[in-house]
Amino acid sequence: MKILVVEDELKIADYLYKGLTEQGCSVDLAHNGLDARHLALEIDYDVIVLDQMLPGLDGLAVLQSLRAVKDTPVIMLTARDRIEDRVKGLRAGADDYLIKPFSFMELLARLQALTRRVRKHEATQIRVGDLVVDLLARKAFRDGSRIDLTAKEFALLTVLARHQGQILSKTAIAEMVWEVNYDTNANVVEVAIKRLRAKIDAPFHSGLLHTVRGMGYVLEERPAR
Amino acid sequence: MFAMAALLVLSLLGYALDKELATVLRRQQIEQLDTKFRDIDYVIERLRGPEQWERIHAKLDALTPPDRSTQYWILSDDPQIRYGNALAEIVSFSQGARNVGELRIGDRPEPMLIRSAYFPASARHAALRFIVGIDSESYARTRRDFRSVLFASGTGGVLLFALIGYLITHWGLVPLKRLSREAHELSPSMLSQRLVVARLPAELSDLAQSFNGALDRLEAAYAQLETFNADVTHELRTPLTNLIGQTQVALSRERSATELVEVLQSNLEDLERLRAMINDMLFLARASLGERPQQLLRTSLAAEVEKAVEFLDFLTEEASVSVRVQGDAQAPIEISLFQRAVTNLLHNAIRHSPAGSEILVEVSAEERQARVSVSNPGPAIPPEHLGRLFDRFYRVDMARTNSGESHGLGLAIVKAVAAMHAGSVFAASRGGITTVGFSVAIGA
Numbered sequence: 001m002k003i004l005v006v007e008d009e010l011k012i013a014d015y016l017y018k019g020l021t022e023q024g025c026s027v028d029l030a031h032n033g034l035d036a037r038h039l040a041l042e043i044d045y046d047v048i049v050l051d052q053m054l055p056g057l058d059g060l061a062v063l064q065s066l067r068a069v070k071d072t073p074v075i076m077l078t079a080r081d082r083i084e085d086r087v088k089g090l091r092a093g094a095d096d097y098l099i100k101p102f103s104f105m106e107l108l109a110r111l112q113a114l115t116r117r118v119r120k121h122e123a124t125q126i127r128v129g130d131l132v133v134d135l136l137a138r139k140a141f142r143d144g145s146r147i148d149l150t151a152k153e154f155a156l157l158t159v160l161a162r163h164q165g166q167i168l169s170k171t172a173i174a175e176m177v178w179e180v181n182y183d184t185n186a187n188v189v190e191v192a193i194k195r196l197r198a199k200i201d202a203p204f205h206s207g208l209l210h211t212v213r214g215m216g217y218v219l220e221e222r223p224a225r
Numbered sequence: 226m227f228a229m230a231a232l233l234v235l236s237l238l239g240y241a242l243d244k245e246l247a248t249v250l251r252r253q254q255i256e257q258l259d260t261k262f263r264d265i266d267y268v269i270e271r272l273r274g275p276e277q278w279e280r281i282h283a284k285l286d287a288l289t290p291p292d293r294s295t296q297y298w299i300l301s302d303d304p305q306i307r308y309g310n311a312l313a314e315i316v317s318f319s320q321g322a323r324n325v326g327e328l329r330i331g332d333r334p335e336p337m338l339i340r341s342a343y344f345p346a347s348a349r350h351a352a353l354r355f356i357v358g359i360d361s362e363s364y365a366r367t368r369r370d371f372r373s374v375l376f377a378s379g380t381g382g383v384l385l386f387a388l389i390g391y392l393i394t395h396w397g398l399v400p401l402k403r404l405s406r407e408a409h410e411l412s413p414s415m416l417s418q419r420l421v422v423a424r425l426p427a428e429l430s431d432l433a434q435s436f437n438g439a440l441d442r443l444e445a446a447y448a449q450l451e452t453f454n455a456d457v458t459h460e461l462r463t464p465l466t467n468l469i470g471q472t473q474v475a476l477s478r479e480r481s482a483t484e485l486v487e488v489l490q491s492n493l494e495d496l497e498r499l500r501a502m503i504n505d506m507l508f509l510a511r512a513s514l515g516e517r518p519q520q521l522l523r524t525s526l527a528a529e530v531e532k533a534v535e536f537l538d539f540l541t542e543e544a545s546v547s548v549r550v551q552g553d554a555q556a557p558i559e560i561s562l563f564q565r566a567v568t569n570l571l572h573n574a575i576r577h578s579p580a581g582s583e584i585l586v587e588v589s590a591e592e593r594q595a596r597v598s599v600s601n602p603g604p605a606i607p608p609e610h611l612g613r614l615f616d617r618f619y620r621v622d623m624a625r626t627n628s629g630e631s632h633g634l635g636l637a638i639v640k641a642v643a644a645m646h647a648g649s650v651f652a653a654s655r656g657g658i659t660t661v662g663f664s665v666a667i668g669a
Contacts, residue, residue, distance in 0.1 A: 101500045152538065178536045182565040183504055185635060186572045191539040214493025 001025045001115055004048045006036040006062065007077065008055055016049065019104050020111075033057025040066045046115050049107070052078040052089065060092050067093040073114040077102070105169035105215055112166075126161040129221035131200060131208055133161045142204055152177065153196050160209065160219035169216040193217055227390020228383050235379040246371055250364045254338055255325070261288070261295060262340050262357045272349050275305060282308050294360035296330075296337070301353035309356075315339075319354050328358065335362045400425050404433060416444045456618040460502060460633070464495040505634045509617065512641035518559035526595055526665075527553035527588045529560060533567040534586070537575065545580040546601075554590035556665050558646060563665070566642040567597060569635040570661055574601040577659065590667065594648055598662030606654040614652050614661065615640040639663050 003025045007013040013029050020027045028043070030036035033054040040048055040062065048066070052059035063074055076089040076097040089097050096110050126133045132141045138154055140147045149157065159176045160168065170189040174180040178188070193209065201207040210218050265288075268281060285297040285308055298309035300319055309315075318328050319341055327336040337358035346352040407420050419440060420433045475488040527550055534541075534548050541548055548571065567586075574584045578601040585600045606614075613619045618633040639661075640650045646665035653660045 099504075101503065103497070103500070152535075174536075180536055180564070180568075182561045182568075183501060183508075184565065184568050184572070185501070186537060186540060186568060188536060188539055191543050195539060213487075213490035214497065215490075 001046045004028045004045045006030045007051045033062050036062045047073045049075050063092045109172045128164045165220045167212050167216045167218045228387035231383045231386030235382050239375045258340050258359050296358045298356040303351040335365045467495050509641050521557040523557045533564050544575050546578045548584045550586045552588040554588050554595035556595040556667050562642045566639045569639050570599040574599050577603045594664040596664045598660050600658050600660040603659045611652045615650050
């Protein structure tokens with residue numbers, strides 16, 4: 001994935017560069033609006049991460065001159081948590097926005113959502129190691145034996161399986177499984193993960209559902225230590 | 226200002242009076258002239274023979290006062306009839322078309338008002354012209370006198386007005402000046418200071434009272450803000466202390482990668498908590514600045530409550546409590562805000578309910594408000610805590626400040642959501658049942 005990151009705050013730009021590169025993306029950096037506009041118009045990126053407040057030319061202006069020419073998906077970053085700003089950004093053609101302070105996991109999830117909007121024809125079965133999730137029959141099997149799941153547990157497993165190998169934050173999970181798009185202190189996701197793990201992992205020799213402390217959860221087959 | 230106003234009013238008044246007087250005087254003058262004219266006119270009409278002209282002349286002599294303020298002329302070709310010294314002005318006037326007019330005669334300072342009449346030749350006398358003139362001197366004097374009196378009294382009036390105006394303003398504004406001085410001395414360091422309402426005239430005491438009311442509200446808001454600042458500082462201090470301390474300890478020795486990862490993960494947890502808190506505080510700040518929901522949608526509140534209940538399913542099962550939703554109401558809400566408030570209330574109830582108990586969510590419609598109340602069995606909450614449950618960072622049990630689960634903003638957010646929907650919050654604790662809830666406006 002080819003990404004342009006436009007951010008004048010050097011520390012943020014640096015960790016975004018590092019984090020996204022390590023995720024396998026090819027990242028270009030711009031620290032001001034003029035460079036950003038030049039790069040965005042010259043090169044075809046898969047997605048652009050654009051800070052709203054920039055020296056020289058602000059994010060909205062960059063977005064406007066970009067939109068005059070092409071439809072590269074854009075995520076705006078804004079520190080000003082005000083609805084007018086968001087509305088302004090979206091109206092100017094931004095595809096999504098994130099409010100600072102934002103979590104890197106969140107940004108990653110949004111980036112993936114934006115670039116994968118045209119979903120490939122989806123498989124009816126997802127395989128993670130010896131776990132099989134049958135999306136049509138809404139059944140899950142591990143090592144050949146049927147796992148009895150409630151509807152919500154199955155929905156959670158589906159979300160994790162679709163993003164296998166990818167760390168999902170609690171916020172992202174809450175949004176995808178329960179369509180909860182507000183902040184809450186309720187530890188619903190933790191409890192749900194615990195229950196799912198008791199069903200898909202506990203009875204078997206190896207664990208597939210892993211906790212990445214502070215970051216979220218990931219479903220993947222890891223080699224036994 | 227007063228002097229200017231008085232000058233304007235008195236000038237207009239004086240001008241009008243002067244004009245009126247002039248009209249009245251002129252009318253009187255003409256009436257007097259007419260009377261004099263008719264006396265003689267009558268005599269001439271009744272003239273029986275030429276011999277009578279002498280009598281007429283004698284009568285005219287008698288009628289002419291010594292100061293000659295009334296004069297008579299008779300112009301005729303017949304010298305016997307002729308009377309008065311026929312001045313050139315009189316002759317030329319008599320040849321004009323007008324019968325009445327003003328004429329300046331000799332060295333008299335004021336013009337004379339003249340009336341003339343032509344009598345054509347008859348059997349008894351030759352053609353003649355009879356002329357009466359009265360001097361307007363006395364009228365002009367009256368007008369002059371009147372004007373000077375008017376001017377003198379007008380000037381006096383203006384001065385008097387100015388003086389009275391100055392005194393009224395001066396004495397009348399004394400309390401206002403005092404208020405201004407008092408207001409000037411108000412400062413954030415003396416928040417409890419108020420304007421002195423006693424000894425103020427009625428018009429001002431209202432103003433001062435409203436102003437004091439505003440000061441009351443400001444003081445309350447200021448006090449709340451100060452507690453809030455203190456709370457924020459306190460709430461932020463704990464995770465920051467953790468972060469700094471842990472990181473320093475980690476860096477003070479050579480550590481294995483696993484150990485460092487653990488420190489980073491622990492830091493990340495604290496940082497996420499800080500982020501959540503800051504986001505919530507931003508939300509509360511925006512709400513208290515009067516931000517309104519963006520997309521109101523009229524919908525069934527019970528259905529939205531059910532969604533929040535479903536979201537918390539795992540938690541209720543974990544805590545072995547059940548939730549029952551009862552009643553319904555329709556109201557315009559922003560769904561995510563409403564669900565957030567309900568989730569916070571339910572989460573609270575779940576945490577404080579003993580295992581095996583039932584949480585009751587009641588949705589009801591009143592005249593203007595729809596109410597959502599969440600009741601759960603739980604320990605009695607003392608009345609002094611009930612009112613403050615919705616304060617930011619307020620906890621009934623102050624010792625459990627950092628339970629990690631909550632940062633004490635949940636109910637404050639409920640209150641903010643209620644306020645954004647023109648509703649309010651309520652709490653009660655009776656007979657072992659705690660009820661906490663909020664309302665939203667049903668509105669149109």
